Amino acid sequence: MAAVTLRSCRRGLSQILSNGGLAAMSSTHLEGDRKHKSTVQYASRPDLPKLAYRKVKGKSPGVVFLPGYASNMNGLKAEALEEFCRSLGHSCLRFDYTGHGASEGVLAEGTIGTWKKDVLYVLDELAEGPQVLVGSSIGGWLMLLAAIARPEKVAALVGISTAADHIVTLFNSLPLETRKEFEEKGEWTLPSKHSEEGFYRLSMDFLREAENHCVLQSPIPITCPVRLIHGLKDEDVPWHISMQVAERILSPDVDVILRRHGQHRMSEKDDIKLMVYTIDDLIDKLTTMV
Secondary structure, three states: OOOEEEOOOOOOHHHHHHOOOOOOOOHHHHOOOHHHOOOEEEEEEOOEEEEEEEEEOOEEEEEEEEOOOOOOOOOHHHHHHHHHHHHHOEEEEEEOOOOOOOOOOOHHHOOHHHHHHHHHHHHHHHOOOOEEEEEEOHHHHHHHHHHHHOHHHEEEEEEEOOOOOHHHHHHHOOOHHHHHHHHHHOEEEEEOOOOOOOEEEEEHHHHHHHHOOOOOOOOEOOOOOEEEEEEOOOOOOOOHHHHHHHHHEOOOOEEEEEEOOOOOOOOOHHHHHHHHHHHHHHHHHHHHHO
16 A cells, blocks of 8 residues: 655755746746647547647656546646646646536536546547646546556646545435435535535436446555645545545555645645646656656
8 A cells, every 4th residue: 555645845946946947937927828828729539529628749748637527727727737847848738528618518418437538538649658647626536547547648646636536425425315305306416616506416327427436445556656735724625535545546656745724726826836846846756767
């Protein structure tokens, strides 16, 4: 089992600045430099919805960003990540899952399996060489599934507020009578401050399908370096889920990084800096190993 290390990110700023990684990244850059932002492209797939994506070509390992549920590739974390990769000369790819953002499809018809297939398509057809997967919330769950399915294409993982199994676990923790009520209605209304309606509607079919992709009941066969960043103030996905993931991953190189005041989205400037520093550490480690 993986050894779990609680640590702060201590990469020296002078080293990062000297290689150009953050030299030009003011707070404006961390919010995404729209003047140099990549253009939206569309990937056509036989009998499947088109996927919208943005890609910056560069060195390996590349970085692929996996957003959260009902989110998209244009958030602060994704844009800051692209700008950082561009500054280092590494490739970066971000995309919208089926039913999200600019991609085709209907969100309510999507499943964990649907979005796993999206990630695998991106790794197989759009990305080149080994990739560092950066997954936010449900994107953290999907990065684990992708690393299990495509170990040869995943160089490292960075989870942000990783929500592995969370929807299934949360539903199963409800009182039996409450679960029966939702099952009779055919859908679960999950309160969320991130939704304009104040809640998400999840069908029972969605939940049943999600059970097929749960990873926390047994050892997780992932052997690459893994970094899990989570906020102690996360009211949506408890930080102990990242601890559970770390305990079950087989890799000997796993760090859990807890931010005392971090919330679920981890989109504050210091949160994004931590994400960037962590990825820079990993890229440095991976390229040194080569």
